Amino acid sequence: MNHLPQIIQGGMGVGVSSVALARSVSMQGQLGVISGTALALTLARKLQQKECSQDIIDAILSFPYPEMAERVLDTYRLNVTTEDGKGAYKAVPMPSLERSYLLTELMVIACYVEVYLAKKGHQGVVGMNLLEKIQLPTLPSIYGAMLAGVDYILMGAGIPIKIPMILDKFAENQDASLPLKVLDNVTNEPVDMTFSPKEFAKGHPLPKLKRPKFLAIVSSHTLALHLSRSDFGSPDGFVIELPVAGGHNANPRGKVMLNDDGEPIYGTRDEVDLEVVKNIGLPFWLAGGFGSREDFLRALSLGATGIQVGTAFAFSEESGMEKSLKERIINAVLKGLGRVKTDPLASPTGFPFKVVEVEDTTAMEETYLKRNRICDIGYLREAYRKENGKIGYRCPSEPIDDYVKKGGKIEDTKGRKCLCNGLVATLGLGQKRKNGDHEIPIVTAGDDLKFIARFLKKGSTIYRASDVIRVLFGLV
Numbered sequence: 001m002n003h004l005p006q007i008i009q010g011g012m013g014v015g016v017s018s019v020a021l022a023r024s025v026s027m028q029g030q031l032g033v034i035s036g037t038a039l040a041l042t043l044a045r046k047l048q049q050k051e052c053s054q055d056i057i058d059a060i061l062s063f064p065y066p067e068m069a070e071r072v073l074d075t076y077r078l079n080v081t082t083e084d085g086k087g088a089y090k091a092v093p094m095p096s097l098e099r100s101y102l103l104t105e106l107m108v109i110a111c112y113v114e115v116y117l118a119k120k121g122h123q124g125v126v127g128m129n130l131l132e133k134i135q136l137p138t139l140p141s142i143y144g145a146m147l148a149g150v151d152y153i154l155m156g157a158g159i160p161i162k163i164p165m166i167l168d169k170f171a172e173n174q175d176a177s178l179p180l181k182v183l184d185n186v187t188n189e190p191v192d193m194t195f196s197p198k199e200f201a202k203g204h205p206l207p208k209l210k211r212p213k214f215l216a217i218v219s220s221h222t223l224a225l226h227l228s229r230s231d232f233g234s235p236d237g238f239v240i241e242l243p244v245a246g247g248h249n250a251n252p253r254g255k256v257m258l259n260d261d262g263e264p265i266y267g268t269r270d271e272v273d274l275e276v277v278k279n280i281g282l283p284f285w286l287a288g289g290f291g292s293r294e295d296f297l298r299a300l301s302l303g304a305t306g307i308q309v310g311t312a313f314a315f316s317e318e319s320g321m322e323k324s325l326k327e328r329i330i331n332a333v334l335k336g337l338g339r340v341k342t343d344p345l346a347s348p349t350g351f352p353f354k355v356v357e358v359e360d361t362t363a364m365e366e367t368y369l370k371r372n373r374i375c376d377i378g379y380l381r382e383a384y385r386k387e388n389g390k391i392g393y394r395c396p397s398e399p400i401d402d403y404v405k406k407g408g409k410i411e412d413t414k415g416r417k418c419l420c421n422g423l424v425a426t427l428g429l430g431q432k433r434k435n436g437d438h439e440i441p442i443v444t445a446g447d448d449l450k451f452i453a454r455f456l457k458k459g460s461t462i463y464r465a466s467d468v469i470r471v472l473f474g475l476v
């Protein structure tokens with residue numbers, strides 16, 4: 001474990017960083033990363049598909065607490081949707097503070113299963129990516145991944161200050177807590193969430209666990225410095241992500257200005273001072289537009305240990321993106337289409353989010369407007385304090401009336417897209433609605449998408465993760 005990877009395959013949610021992708025990268029000696037986002041939901045849906053792979057079922061059955069494994073299988077495997085596997089999926093409860101023990105169990109097992117499968121049968125290292133902004137599933141997700149021996153946890157989209165301490169505690173099977181932000185228009189007083197390995201195990205002997213390394217994904221040297229000096233322990237390294245990267249991006253500093261296409265403009269204040277990062281003395285990887293040999297070498301010359309690459313892997317054969325959608329985008333890009341837009345409004349998180357402008361996805365205005373708002377996955381809901389003191393949950397992408405009734409501002413709903421349903425549909429796991437329609441996908445990618453052809457062999461429109469690694473190491 002002392003040998004550090006030069007290439008980190010970025011964690012791409014929901015499910016784009018699949019078991020197959022992380023496994024392939026890991027077996028080639030680099031860091032393969034699974035996305036830990038919404039895995040409870042995607043596992044439940046995969047189990048309901050007639051063609052659910054036996055590997056997944058076997059992985060569940062290998063879970064150290066057998067009655068929990070049986071319960072997950074009984075709840076979801078016995079509900080295979082319809083003969084052709086295309087009926088509506090059984091609902092999975094939305095994450096909340098008051099969630100049932102069964103949902104916690106599903107969250108732990110789902111993360112265990114992905115890491116277990118990604119690591120199975122080889123010696124490579126595997127990480128799991130989580131978003132700081134999605135707080136409710138964080139503790140059970142980390143513990144589930146640790147039960148399967150995860151080597152790295154990577155977290156961005158916020159300030160993941162407590163994660164080093166949580167990893168230390170879980171490695172000793174001690175209880176760990178994380179404060180949940182609760183909006184109340186005044187102090188936003190957080191509420192502690194606790195996960196107790198002992199309580200969870202319900203009398204089973206507690207397994208010996210390895211403490212994974214923690215890499216914080218940040219977009220500023222100030223945040224890197226702050227995290228490295230934290231009383232809760234320092235990260236073991238940093239991924240420094242630039243605004244051309246796929247997925248969510250940091251907001252520009254200061255007042256947000258938009259260009260003619262409505263995209264946020266980044267300026268000199270957003271530049272990362274790599275000298276400050278270097279002086280922290282921890283390894284760092286550069287992310288965002290580093291998907292070529294030249295950019296890889298440039299990152300090394302800037303003092304980085306290596307690079308984190310997302311977009312190039314997102315469209316490889318092994319990624320979790322639904323096959324025909326992936327091919328449609330590659331073909332569009334080869335024709336000079338499939339523009340990537342940094343949408344300042346799409347994500348309910350309030351962070352800019354990159355979308356690929358292709359037909360039949362909610363990145364296109366006319367398709368977006370056709371969708372009836374519905375919130376039934378709920379990973380991006382934020383907790384708020386109700387007038388009666390209780391905690392409620394709301395998301396600016398939910399039906400507008402509901403959001404406003406919950407005290408949300410109507411102006412915050414403008415242009416918001418349901419990333420939960422959209423990103424799950426991108427995997428081919430979209431929910432079927434009462435009118436027979438399926439949820440519509442939304443695809444994110446970085447500015448590097450336009451260079452995707454560099455991984456394709458002549459005449460081909462598909463490539464593998466190994467082709468990306470070969471190009472990056474200059475082996476072609």
Ligand SMILES: Cc1cc2nc3c(=O)[nH]c(=O)nc-3n(C[C@H](O)[C@H](O)[C@H](O)COP(=O)(O)O)c2cc1C
Nearest residue numbers: 010011012013245246247288289309310311445446
């Ligand atoms: C499809 C896609 C989904 C992503 N989702 C996440 C995510 O869930 N969490 C995260 O930390 N980063 C996410 N990212 C960012 C990547 O992990 C990585 O840092 C980034 O893609 C690197 O820049 P590049 O796209 O130019 O290669 C995503 C990127 C893509 C392309």
